Amino acid sequence: MTKVTLNGRSVELDGDGDMPVLWYLRDIAGLTGTKFGCGAGLCGACTIHVDGEALRSCQTRLDDIQDGSSITTIEGLADGETLHALQQAWAEHNVPQCGYCQAGQIMQAAVLLTENPNPSDADIDEAMWGNICRCGTYQRIKAAIRSVAGTGSASTADAARA
Structure with missing residues (x-):
């Protein structure tokens, strides 16, 4: 189990290590703002930030995320009630x-x-x-x-x- 910060909250990524982060975010964490587009990392609809880097979450596996990483989705980009x-x-x-x-x-x-x-x-x-x-x-x-x-x-x- 990998401990990360997801949109400012500490969470444990609990799932099959081969699962794309996209499916963890959408299906387990309930963060549906990150979209499935092509599934091959070519369209960018699934872009998230991992430690400040833009990554395609459809091609990033749970096992690719390091312990202590910070993940930001579109839901976490805003600062509280204020839009980014x-x-x-x-x-x-x-x-x-x-x-x-x-x-x-x-x-x-x-x-x-x-x-x-x-x-x-x-x-x-x-x-x-x-x-x-x-x-x-x-x-x-x-x-x-x-x-x-x-x-x-x-x-x-x-x-x-x-």
Whole structure:
């Protein structure tokens, strides 16, 4: 059994070590914001943070998670009742259409802005590559990321957990 911090709470990952973290989160922890997309780690819908790194939870096994790790899902990105800056920007820029990919998009963007608080358009394109939006809202995604870039507010929830 692996002891981790999941969205700020101490939990024990109890399950088959070969189980993808995605299924643990959805089926055991009841955190359904992380979505199943392709199952091959290619679409990004299942993106979560493990120790501040964006990982595809459909391809990450429970046994891949180290004791003491910190896991953040879209449900844990916000700081209490206050939405994360990216979640606010997503709403302000009317990013989602169907919304299915958006949790993964936001999680990937949060890591980008933590690592590079003021990315260029090329940096955004590179970091977000592999996060697929079937509705094609890429320009709105980029606009939302740009609106948060440089404000210093993108990583507040992650910084509080560190």
